[in-house]
Amino acid sequence: MLSAAAITLHLGGRAILDGAGFTARRGAVTGLIGPNGVGKSTLLRAVAGLLPHGGDVRFEGQPLPADSRARARLLGYLPQGHRVHWPLSVRRTVALGRLPHLGPLGRPGRTDEDAVERVMAATGIAGLAARTVPTLSGGERARVMLARVLATDTPVLLADEPTAALDPGHQLRIMLLLRAEAAERHRAVVVVLHDLSLAARCCDDLVLLMPDRRVIAGDVATVLTSSLLREAYGATFAVTQAAGIPVVLPQCPPPVPTMIQSGDRQP
Amino acid sequence: MRTLPLLSGLAAALLVVSAAGLAIGYAPLPLTGVIAGVFGNGDPLTVAVVREIRLPRLLLGIEVGAALGIAGAALQGLLRNPLAEPGLIGVSASAGLGAVIAFYFGFAALSPYALPAMAMAGALVATGIVLAVAARDGHGNGGSLTLILAGIALSSLAIALTSLAMNLAPNPYAVTEMLLWLMGSLKDRTPADALTAFPFILAGGGLLLATGRGLDALALGEDAARSLGIDLARLRLAVVGGSAAAVGASVAVSGSISFVGLVVPHLLRPLVGHEPGRLLLPSALGGAVLVTLADLASRLIPTAQEVMLGVLTALVGAPFFLVLILRVRREAW
Numbered sequence: 001m002l003s004a005a006a007i008t009l010h011l012g013g014r015a016i017l018d019g020a021g022f023t024a025r026r027g028a029v030t031g032l033i034g035p036n037g038v039g040k041s042t043l044l045r046a047v048a049g050l051l052p053h054g055g056d057v058r059f060e061g062q063p064l065p066a067d068s069r070a071r072a073r074l075l076g077y078l079p080q081g082h083r084v085h086w087p088l089s090v091r092r093t094v095a096l097g098r099l100p101h102l103g104p105l106g107r108p109g110r111t112d113e114d115a116v117e118r119v120m121a122a123t124g125i126a127g128l129a130a131r132t133v134p135t136l137s138g139g140e141r142a143r144v145m146l147a148r149v150l151a152t153d154t155p156v157l158l159a160d161e162p163t164a165a166l167d168p169g170h171q172l173r174i175m176l177l178l179r180a181e182a183a184e185r186h187r188a189v190v191v192v193l194h195d196l197s198l199a200a201r202c203c204d205d206l207v208l209l210m211p212d213r214r215v216i217a218g219d220v221a222t223v224l225t226s227s228l229l230r231e232a233y234g235a236t237f238a239v240t241q242a243a244g245i246p247v248v249l250p251q252c253p254p255p256v257p258t259m260i261q262s263g264d265r266q267p
Numbered sequence: 268m269r270t271l272p273l274l275s276g277l278a279a280a281l282l283v284v285s286a287a288g289l290a291i292g293y294a295p296l297p298l299t300g301v302i303a304g305v306f307g308n309g310d311p312l313t314v315a316v317v318r319e320i321r322l323p324r325l326l327l328g329i330e331v332g333a334a335l336g337i338a339g340a341a342l343q344g345l346l347r348n349p350l351a352e353p354g355l356i357g358v359s360a361s362a363g364l365g366a367v368i369a370f371y372f373g374f375a376a377l378s379p380y381a382l383p384a385m386a387m388a389g390a391l392v393a394t395g396i397v398l399a400v401a402a403r404d405g406h407g408n409g410g411s412l413t414l415i416l417a418g419i420a421l422s423s424l425a426i427a428l429t430s431l432a433m434n435l436a437p438n439p440y441a442v443t444e445m446l447l448w449l450m451g452s453l454k455d456r457t458p459a460d461a462l463t464a465f466p467f468i469l470a471g472g473g474l475l476l477a478t479g480r481g482l483d484a485l486a487l488g489e490d491a492a493r494s495l496g497i498d499l500a501r502l503r504l505a506v507v508g509g510s511a512a513a514v515g516a517s518v519a520v521s522g523s524i525s526f527v528g529l530v531v532p533h534l535l536r537p538l539v540g541h542e543p544g545r546l547l548l549p550s551a552l553g554g555a556v557l558v559t560l561a562d563l564a565s566r567l568i569p570t571a572q573e574v575m576l577g578v579l580t581a582l583v584g585a586p587f588f589l590v591l592i593l594r595v596r597r598e599a600w
Contacts, residue, residue: 073498085347086541100496
C-alpha cells in the first residue's frame with residue numbers, strides 16, 4: 001500500500017497543498033479527482049518525489065528510499081502531455097522505462113527485453129514498434145507513453161491525466177489497461193482524472209480534493225454524491241446509472257463558480 | 268543503423284582523411300617519404316615537416332573536431348534542442364575571450380596551462396549562463412528562441428570584449444595573435460599545443476560520454492527523467508563541465524571554430540535513431556573527420572593567404588544553420 005500523509009507544499013510563498021494525503025491499495029486503481037487548481041497534479045508530483053514537500057510518503061509502511069534510482073524502481077510516474085522531444089522509435093521510447101533497472105553499462109538484458117515486449121503487447125502497440133513517436137496519432141501516443149511507464153515494472157504507478165485529449169474509446173481503453181495492470185500485476189495505480197463518469201466506472205477508490213483543502217476518500221458511492229460534488233465543483237450534478245454503469249452528469253446551467261480559482265495551475 | 272558499423276565507418280573515414288591530411292601540404296613531399304617521416308625515418312627535412320608541422324596539425328584537428336562534435340551533441344541532448352552549439356550559444360567566443368585575457372594580461376607567459384585554463388573558465392561561465400537562461404524558459408526545455416537570443420547576447424559581448432582588447436593592444440603582433448581566437452585556425456601550431464589540449468579534451472569528452480543515459484531519459488521531459496532515477500543536477504553539471512573543458516581547451520589552441528558541433532550531430536542523428544545517448548561517440552568521430560577535412564580544404568583552396576579554418580566552417584555552416592532553423596520551426600519537436 002502507498003500512503004501519503006500531511007503533504008504540505010509551498011510554491012512562490014503560497015501554500016498549494018496543506019495537509020493533503022491519500023492511500024492507494026495494491027491491486028486497485030485509485031482516482032485522484034477535484035476541480036482545476038486544487039493541486040491534484042502537484043500532489044502526484046510531490047508523492048513521486050519531484051517537488052520538495054513536507055509530510056510523509058510511505059510504501060508498505062517504509063519511507064521511500066532517498067536514492068533516486070532505488071525510488072525509481074518503486075514508483076513509476078507518467079507526466080501530462082505525452083511529449084517526446086526527439087523522434088525516437090516506439091520501441092526505444094518504451095525501453096526508456098527500463099532505465100532504472102539497467103546496470104552501469106546501460107545494456108538491456110533478457111528481463112528488460114521481455115518487459116518491453118510484454119507491455120507493448122499489452123497496450124496493443126507491438127505493430128507500431130518501428131514507427132517514430134511524432135508520426136503517431138494522439139491515441140497511439142498515449143498508449144506508447146503508458147507502455148513506457150508500465151515497462152518500469154514498479155509496484156506503484158502514478159499517472160497524471162493519462163486520458164487527457166483522447167476520444168471516449170481511447171479513454172476507456174487506457175483506463176481498462178491500467179485496471180488490468182493493477183489487478184494482474186498487483187500494482188498500486190493512482191490516476192489523476194477529470195472525467196467523473198470514467199472515474200466512477202474505472203476506479204476502485206476515489207480521492208476527492210476539495211477547494212477548502214478537505215480530502216474525501218472512499219469508494220465510488222461514498223465520494224460521488226451530488227452534495228459533495230456540488231461543494232467541490234460549484235455545479236450541480238446528477239449521479240445516476242445507465243445500463244448498470246455509474247454516470248455523473250453536470251447540470252445546466254451551473255452556478256457561477258465562486259470557490260474555484262481561475263486557471264489550471266501547472267507548477 | 269547499428270552503432271558498431273556506424274562507428275567503424277566513421278573511424279575508416281577518419282583514417283582516410285588523416286592520411287590525406289599528412290600527405291597533402293604546402294611542401295610537395297612524396298607519399299613514401301611522408302609515411303617514413305611519421306616514424307622518424309628518411310630525409311631529415313621530410314621528417315621535420317611531417318613530425319613538427321603536419322602531424323601536430325592533424326592531431327590537433329582530430330582533438331578539436333572530436334571536442335566540438337561531442338560537446339554539440341551533448342548540449343543538444345541536454346537542452347533538447349538541435350540548435351544548441353558551442354559556437355552559436357557563445358561558449359566558443361567566451362572561451363576565446365578567456366584566452367585573450369590570459370594573453371593580454373600576460374598570464375599566458377607564466378604557465379603553459381594559464382591560457383587553456385582561462386579559456387575553459389570562459390567556456391564554463393558561458394555554458395552556465397546559457398543553461399540558466401534556457402532553464403528559465405517557460406517550457407524548461409530551452410525554447411529555441413530563448414536559446415539563440417541568449418547565445419547572440421553572450422557571443423556579442425565576448426566578441427566585443429575581445430575586440431576591445433585588440434583595440435587597446437600595445438603592438439600589432441599581439442593583435443595578430445588575438446585575431447586567431449576570433450577566426451580559428453590550425454595553422455602554425457606546435458606539438459606542445461596538441462599535447463596541452465589533449466588531457467582536457469579527453470577528460471571533458473569522457474565526462475560527456477557518461478551522460479548518455481541521462482540525455483536519453485530527458486527525451487521524455489525533466490519530470491519523467493527524474494522519475495526514472497536520473498539526477499538532473501548532476502547531469503547538468505557533467506554536461507556543462509564536460510563541454511566547457513573540451514571546448515575551452517580546443518579554443519585555447521585553435522580559436523573559435525563554429526558550426527562543427529551543429530552540423531555533425533545533425534547529420535548523424537538519423538543514423539542513430541535520434542537517440543541522444545547513442546549520438547555522442549559518433550559525433551566525436553564525425554567532428555574529427557569534418558575538422559580534418561575542412562583544414563585540408565583550407566590548405567587546398569588557392570588563395571594568397573590561407574583561408575582561416577573558422578571562417579571556412581562558418582561559410583559552410585551558417586547557411587546550414589538557417590535551413591535548420593526553418594526545419595525546426597516546422598517540425599516543432
